[in-house]
Amino acid sequence: MSSPDPAAPADPADAPDPANPANPADPANPVGPSAPRAAVGRGEKVRTAVLAAALAELADVGYAALTVDGVAQRAGVHKTTVYRRWKDRDTLIVDALTGQIATDIPIPDTGSVDEDLRLLARGLAAWLTGPSGGAVLAVLLSDAVRVPAMAEVRSRIFDDRLRRAEPVVRRAVERGELPPGTDPAEVVKNLAAPLYFRVLITAEPVDADTADRAATAVLTAARHGGLGGLG
Amino acid sequence: MSSPDPAAPADPADAPDPANPANPADPANPVGPSAPRAAVGRGEKVRTAVLAAALAELADVGYAALTVDGVAQRAGVHKTTVYRRWKDRDTLIVDALTGQIATDIPIPDTGSVDEDLRLLARGLAAWLTGPSGGAVLAVLLSDAVRVPAMAEVRSRIFDDRLRRAEPVVRRAVERGELPPGTDPAEVVKNLAAPLYFRVLITAEPVDADTADRAATAVLTAARHGGLGGLG
DNA sequence: GGCTATCGCAACCCCCAGTTGCGATACGGT
């Protein structure tokens, strides 16, 4: 959502140079009625097609085996065109992934920790096993983590997600459902960890039942002060 | 047996199992069926050096960026020599990894679940943050998982490890420290999961304290029937 | 209908996987 302009201009023909008379249509400019600059229509379609093709290739062959030529052909576009819009392979992948981080996992607030944690776990399980989670995990847990931009995307996704889930626990503590001193971050991490573990390590199927068991386990621990409660 | 041999000798002169580097004559071997096989001494040194170099490169640059030439130079050997002993890059990496699966995490039996789980978690944490764990994780959680042989190594490492840890829980149940019906596999997975989660997802440091907290959480859940105990 | 940005295309460079033939070397037996 937060990519108003092409993610990786870096190209003379595409760069939004403010001093360039051929580029009065600045993205930040509110709908220039008399904008001489145009011809963005074609580019936008190409951009969308390439990004979608990149995600598909990612899910199909993974990060390492993804070839720019493959993405280009899948998008019905020439390799050169891809390189005109994106600096390199990694930039393209980061851009494709960035469009996917909007996939939110619903944060429940039913008034019951039990229900809340269960719903949270089920939402995460659904995402993990879905196409979006698959693509993100395929990249973020590959050698791509060595690319700084990839690591940043990882933080943007996981840290943000953890932070948004913490209130669920905080509210439960305030309601007296969990002992005071319970660490919200710890609870959320211990809820998510078994699901990731099954997907990444043991390669077991992750379904609603798995989610429920994870919720039960972390809830039991939290209720009895095993997650920061008490001392 | 899609992958016939983990070591993948693929080389006629590759020794089956060198019992001892200082035991070239092998006096216990009565002649053998007209097998004047010799000159294994040099090859064994090369093999060891290359395997060690591969692990080092793995830890340094990761799976995708690992080049055969890089490994060869690091081992003080020519690229051709590597290809004469290993079919391809993946075979080499699998072989290097296979030598590492012997790295055992001690399975404690102190008579106390509390202590046992704590020691188990600490052992895992130490392995995860050590060189061996780093190399294994770098590969097993990369695009390498798409290589069947890699997936097999993953199973060999993790499944076997989980299975060996289960008795710790089973004994605790028999001693009455944990409620009957407690699922050993579930306990072990929920013990390991938070540690992997922190290493792989949140990139937090994993130390003894982290291990202790994981042990406390899973122990609390298990004691109160949150991990299969009770109905 | 014309102007211009964008795209397709082909050719190119560089790096790395993997191969081959030949010459150099070190090991092990006699």
Added chain:
DNA sequence: ACCGTATCGCAACTGGGGGTTGCGATAGCC
């Protein structure tokens, strides 16, 4: 000490993918 042979070093090669460049073709918009 010597010699045979297995192994290694070396250089040159193919093939594919990342990334670049110059030019011609085309599609969008005025």
